[in-house]
Amino acid sequence: MLPCPASGKANHHLMYQYNNFDKQFVAERVSQYRDQTERYLAGELSEDEFLQLRLRNGLYVQRLAPMLRVAVPYGTLSSAQLRALARVARDYDRGYGHLSTRQNMQFNWPELASVPDILEDLAKVEMHAIQTSGNCIRNVTTDEYAGVAADESVDPRPYCEIIRQWSTAHPEFDWLPRKFKIAVTGASDDRAAVDVHDIGLHVRQVAGEVVFDVKVGGGLGRTPVIGSTIKTDLPVADLLTYLEAIMRVYNRYGRRDNKYKARIKILVRALTADKFRDQVNAEWAEILGSQRGKASRLPTSEVQRMETFFAPPEYAALEDATKLLSNQRMVEPEFDRWMRHNVTAHKRPGYAVVVLSTKAFGIPPGDVTDAQMELVADWADQFGFGDIRISHQQNFVLPDVRADGLLELWQLASANDLASANAGLLTDIICCPGGDYCSLANAKSIPVAEAIQDHFAQYEDLVNLGDLDLNISGCMNACGHHHVGHIGILGVDKKGEEFYQISLGGHSGDAGAEASIGKIVGPSVSRSEVVGVIDEIIDVYLAQRLPQSGSSEQPESFLNCFRRIGMAPFKEQIYADAE
Amino acid sequence: MPTLNNQGEVINDAWFVSEQAADDGKPGAMVPADRWQPDSGAGLYLGVDAEPEATYSAAAFIGIDFPAFNDGRGLSLAVLLRERLGFTGELRALGDVHPDMLHYLQRSGFTSFELPAERNLATAQAALQPYTAYYQGSIAEPTPVFRR
Numbered sequence: 001m002l003p004c005p006a007s008g009k010a011n012h013h014l015m016y017q018y019n020n021f022d023k024q025f026v027a028e029r030v031s032q033y034r035d036q037t038e039r040y041l042a043g044e045l046s047e048d049e050f051l052q053l054r055l056r057n058g059l060y061v062q063r064l065a066p067m068l069r070v071a072v073p074y075g076t077l078s079s080a081q082l083r084a085l086a087r088v089a090r091d092y093d094r095g096y097g098h099l100s101t102r103q104n105m106q107f108n109w110p111e112l113a114s115v116p117d118i119l120e121d122l123a124k125v126e127m128h129a130i131q132t133s134g135n136c137i138r139n140v141t142t143d144e145y146a147g148v149a150a151d152e153s154v155d156p157r158p159y160c161e162i163i164r165q166w167s168t169a170h171p172e173f174d175w176l177p178r179k180f181k182i183a184v185t186g187a188s189d190d191r192a193a194v195d196v197h198d199i200g201l202h203v204r205q206v207a208g209e210v211v212f213d214v215k216v217g218g219g220l221g222r223t224p225v226i227g228s229t230i231k232t233d234l235p236v237a238d239l240l241t242y243l244e245a246i247m248r249v250y251n252r253y254g255r256r257d258n259k260y261k262a263r264i265k266i267l268v269r270a271l272t273a274d275k276f277r278d279q280v281n282a283e284w285a286e287i288l289g290s291q292r293g294k295a296s297r298l299p300t301s302e303v304q305r306m307e308t309f310f311a312p313p314e315y316a317a318l319e320d321a322t323k324l325l326s327n328q329r330m331v332e333p334e335f336d337r338w339m340r341h342n343v344t345a346h347k348r349p350g351y352a353v354v355v356l357s358t359k360a361f362g363i364p365p366g367d368v369t370d371a372q373m374e375l376v377a378d379w380a381d382q383f384g385f386g387d388i389r390i391s392h393q394q395n396f397v398l399p400d401v402r403a404d405g406l407l408e409l410w411q412l413a414s415a416n417d418l419a420s421a422n423a424g425l426l427t428d429i430i431c432c433p434g435g436d437y438c439s440l441a442n443a444k445s446i447p448v449a450e451a452i453q454d455h456f457a458q459y460e461d462l463v464n465l466g467d468l469d470l471n472i473s474g475c476m477n478a479c480g481h482h483h484v485g486h487i488g489i490l491g492v493d494k495k496g497e498e499f500y501q502i503s504l505g506g507h508s509g510d511a512g513a514e515a516s517i518g519k520i521v522g523p524s525v526s527r528s529e530v531v532g533v534i535d536e537i538i539d540v541y542l543a544q545r546l547p548q549s550g551s552s553e554q555p556e557s558f559l560n561c562f563r564r565i566g567m568a569p570f571k572e573q574i575y576a577d578a579e
Numbered sequence: 580m581p582t583l584n585n586q587g588e589v590i591n592d593a594w595f596v597s598e599q600a601a602d603d604g605k606p607g608a609m610v611p612a613d614r615w616q617p618d619s620g621a622g623l624y625l626g627v628d629a630e631p632e633a634t635y636s637a638a639a640f641i642g643i644d645f646p647a648f649n650d651g652r653g654l655s656l657a658v659l660l661r662e663r664l665g666f667t668g669e670l671r672a673l674g675d676v677h678p679d680m681l682h683y684l685q686r687s688g689f690t691s692f693e694l695p696a697e698r699n700l701a702t703a704q705a706a707l708q709p710y711t712a713y714y715q716g717s718i719a720e721p722t723p724v725f726r727r
């Protein structure tokens with residue numbers, strides 16, 4: 001680790017730091033977009049032409065207003081960046097922002113004409129909105145616990161940054177048949193859901209060498225599928241050459257005639273995974289033979305340069321704080337509950353990973369105010385090293401909290417609606433903006449989430465429901481990832497009325513259980529019936545679950561119970577009255 | 580229709596798309612692939628979905644026709660013509676060529692751009708090089724930033 005010339009302390013970054021090249025690139029992007037916006041406002045660019053350009057700069061138009069999606073590369077923010085986002089929320093929006101399921105930050109009410117100014121402000125803190133929308137390679141996502149998770153074998157962030165740079169304004173792959181999402185994980189518990197991405201990368205270490213397993217063609221949306229592995233043990237030097245081969249095959253042969261058939265998963269299925277792999281390998285061999293292809297291979301020096309940005313911070317040598325914590329937990333039952341659900345083991349003794357939940361009752365999941373953002377930034381500095389993550393469950397994560405500060409942090413978070421002790425539980429709902437904000441929606445999703453939270457808030461802990469992912473999307477586009485919810489809810493349109501289709505048994509995949517796509521329980525139900533149906537489902541689970549599962553003292557989880565007993569008992573209970 | 584080269588200069592030449600076989604021998608004819616002969620000295624006219632055939636490297640000139648400005652297939656085809664076939668002649672973008680696409684086209688190996696009549700020439704010239712440099716290697720600059 002390099003010492004910092006000013007302080008003499010080890011030079012910790014915790015995240016990628018822009019050099020002059022990056023700064024110039026982002027500044028030029030802002031001027032390019034400012035010019036495009038002006039040409040649009042002057043009538044020189046048509047609506048449709050400008051659409052393509054503004055999407056690639058994060059601006060899309062929702063039901064009520066333009067929405068700006070700011071890139072939070074692989075969900076990692078510094079406290080200074082979060083404060084800058086708070087200022088954007090205050091100065092250009094109505095005082096709040098929205099954490100998206102792809103680890104980005106969205107603003108609902110910016111003025112189209114002021115977006116170039118927002119982007120210029122963000123550039124000052126090394127942020128941008130490049131390729132957060134449109135048919136291009138989107139912001140790469142990863143494990144929200146990257147770098148601190150106890151089950152991690154390789155920190156994925158250096159590779160995410162390498163991919164971010166490579167995919168930015170790529171000469172050949174910025175005009176794809178459809179949007180393209182890449183996720184990377186380096187842990188055994190796949191919190192990045194790499195199985196359901198266009199490309200999912202699992203980075204591992206084999207005999208001291210970093211290698212990648214490559215899946216393609218996973219995805220949600222109206223044709224949900226689990227990705228197929230087309231390459232194992234890809235050497236790190238060839239990360240970019242192999243990605244190039246995949247992208248070229250997709251760019252040339254992905255369907256462009258029907259946007260519902262344009263994702264790479266449709267191409268992989270049409271060709272079969274084996275034939276797709278053969279085409280990619282043939283393309284890859286050609287790339288490796290070319291001069292440019294050889295130059296695209298990653299030198300060790302570049303990988304090392306990226307690794308230094310994500311080197312661990314200067315952790316204090318701390319004692320394990322279990323004893324102190326167990327005393328505190330005994331005195332404060334609410335703190336105990338929060339510790340159980342929202343605090344995760346850290347690689348280092350005396351530190352913990354904390355989920356600050358945005359799922360307080362009465363607030364749309366993922367919505368945070370400017371004041372909350374500033375507080376989270378302050379806490380990141382006070383209790384950790386100024387590092388903040390956004391999780392795909394739409395919560396904030398503080399990755400390096402000293403265990404002896406947990407009680408104080410909990411008190412502060414509780415006073416500011418950020419301590420709902422429900423991480424991973426039923427009421428920690430993943431929910432898309434739905435019909436309240438999104439012009440594509442078939443149905444509202446936020447009121448459904450609120451009704452479920454309201455119904456189960458007290459109850460879930462009493463009966464020890466355990467881990468239960470409930471995901472809601474307002475339409476087939478599946479922004480709320482309903483297919484991989486243990487319980488999934490999808491808004492559908494039935495003769496102009498809002499209905500909801502319920503599915504069971506989806507899972508985004510982790511160390512304990514493979515990924516799966518949820519199955520539909522039966523006919524869709526009206527909004528007023530949703531909570532009742534969820535209640536029936538929970539009743540079946542509570543009646544049928546095994547009191548203990550495997551070696552753990554805990555009752556059988558919802559997912560395991562569903563996988564064991566199947567759909568029939570749920571179906572019977574829900575539709576008993578109807579038949 | 581104004582045509583620009585890589586330097587943003589307006590060029591005037593005789594290249595035209597040959598609609599019928601009778602015109603294939605005329606000077607400046609771009610001939611569709613199914614009628615084009617490698618030794619004819621004629622230009623070659625391709626759609627964005629063409630497969631790059633080895634014989635194309637002998638063409639005097641190649642034009643790729645974009646049915647829509649955002650059809651990225653033409654970018655990959657250009658890369659393959661340059662890199663895989665070693666085509667070194669002039670490569671022109673035709674059809675729905677958009678000023679804001681010029682930098683992608685140029686980096687993927689195109690050397691001239693025929694703009695639709697309604698496009699603003701000054702805008703196109705200004706949009707040719709919006710960035711000083713890029714992260715990844717390209718046909719125009721094969722060395723990625725991490726090796727520069």
Ligand code: SF4
Pocket residue numbers: 432433434435438439440441442473474475476477478479480
């Ligand atoms: S799932 Fe549908 S309704 Fe929800 S945000 Fe996505 S597009 Fe909009």
